[in-house]
Amino acid sequence: MHRPVLVREVLAALALKPGVTVIDGTVGAGGHAAKIAAAVGPSGRVVGVDRDSLMLRHAAEALASYPWATVHQASHSELRTALDDAGVDRADAVLLDLGLSSDQLADETRGFAFQLGDGRGGGPLDLRFDxxxxxxxxxxxxxxxxxxxxxxxxxxxxxxxxxxxxxxxxxxxxxxxxxxxxxxxxxxxxxxxxxxxxxxxxxxxxxxxxxxNDELGHVERTLADVLPAVLKPGGRAAILTFHSLEDRLVKRAFVEANGWRPLAKKPVTATPSETRLNPRARSAKLRAALRTTA
Ligand SMILES: C[S@@+](CC[C@H](N)C(=O)[O-])C[C@H]1O[C@@H](n2cnc3c(N)ncnc32)[C@H](O)[C@@H]1O
Missing domain, CATH: 1.10.150.170 (Putative methyltransferase TM0872, insert domain)
Structure with missing residues (x-):
């Protein structure tokens, strides 16, 4: 089962309160999204997006008791289409948790599970999310x-x-x-x-x-064009990355000149007690910023 990373820190960075609208652009197994849905309550909205239909099935299950949360198959670089489907104009907060879910690592149909070494070939070498x-x-x-x-x-x-x-x-x-x-x-x-x-x-x-998956291309488009277009002025974006290439893109994007006020200079990382429980948290970096322009 997928264990979401830096949950408390993500919720704090997004400054959630009842009634706000939040986009989870990489909803995965819905771990973060369920916490977000609980925080915004029935007067709020959660729009969950993922490229992977397998993950959307997990997310729909995790979000079943929060009817104000909906899930949509799309890339985070196509959030406008997902928001139109959900009947939402702009959001107060956006979360991206980049990379791979443990549920994908256990999926033997697309080649993510090579480390199982169970003699079944680890699955065909596909590696596409969609x-x-x-x-x-x-x-x-x-x-x-x-x-x-x-x-x-x-x-x-x-x-x-x-x-x-x-x-x-x-x-x-x-x-x-x-x-x-x-x-x-x-x-x-x-x-x-x-x-x-x-x-x-x-x-x-x-x-x-x-x-x-052209992962860096999608992240670049999302940072440059998509987040500014879907966030309300004063809205917040929080992005979790797991390798330096992505962290560098986020760090360069979240600057005053691009209409962002970073919440902190340095990224937030996991505490030793979280990394003990969840080794995936070891390489996680969280950067968050406030949208200063319309
Ligand atoms: C680390 S998991 C997210 C886990 C999620 N936060 C949770 O708590 O369960 C990353 C997810 O991002 C998805 N993903 C990767 N690239 C994407 C993209 N460009 N657009 C939307 N989803 C993407 C993957 O399919 C995967 O489900």
Whole structure:
């Protein structure tokens, strides 16, 4: 089950009170959204958005006792469409909790679950949040040239053996395409053996996931155009990131010159007691800002 991160800190940053309208742009399993729905009460509204239909089913269950919360399949970069569906003009607060849910990590149908190592192949290497758009990761591994793969693994995975892993993928795919998550995990392990800590393929899967979902492109569009358009003046945005690439985008966006007043200079991070209970909280950074212009 997915355990939401920095819940108390997120609720405080959004300054919620009964009757306000909140968008959860990455509603996931609905952990944060259920707390938000309880805080805004029946006179408020919660609009939950996710790209992944599996996650929307979990969210709908978590929000079943809050009829003032609705869920919509869309990217957070398409919030306007979701708000029109929900009959909402602008919101008082927006939350984005970027990255992957534990429920997706346990899903063996799209290749997120490579670490299960249960001999069932870890699922087809897809890694898309919304399988109606884009191309599966297996196709990217067939189509991208070695330089492009090296760039992805370096930039999005910050993997020290990026070039060697890309070279091995190109060598292997000439023999047979890499179609299952476990095949790729084993290939990476052969080139870059585990040195303690997380599985050596974790960052390669992260890089492919960022690429096939164009994750940074969506975050950039949301920060530049979407949040300013959907938030009321004086409204608040809170964004949880899990790697430096995303945190950098948020930090650069939340500045006075762009019509934001950051609530703090430094991001909020999890306490040692939260990271003990929830290892995913270890890399979480929360940045929040107030919208100063219309
Ligand atoms: C870390 S989980 C959110 C967990 C949620 N806060 C909770 O408490 O259950 C991140 C979610 O963002 C979704 N996601 C990723 N990129 C997205 C995008 N561009 N637009 C909307 N949802 C996205 C994923 O499908 C996933 O469900």
């Amino acid at each position: 399988v109606r758009h884009g191309r599966p990761a297996a196709d990217l591994l067939v189509e991208a040239d070695e330089a492009e793969l090296t760039r992805l693994f370096t930039e999005y995975g910050e993997h020290p053996r990026a070039a060697a892993i890309a070279a091995e993928i190109v060598r292997r795919r000439d023999v047979a395409p890499i179609r299952f998550a476990d095949e790729l995990a084993a290939l990476v392990e052969a080139v870059a053996p585990a040195g303690g800590g997380s599985h050596p393929a974790t960052r390669i899967f992260q890089a492919l996931r960022i690429a096939v």
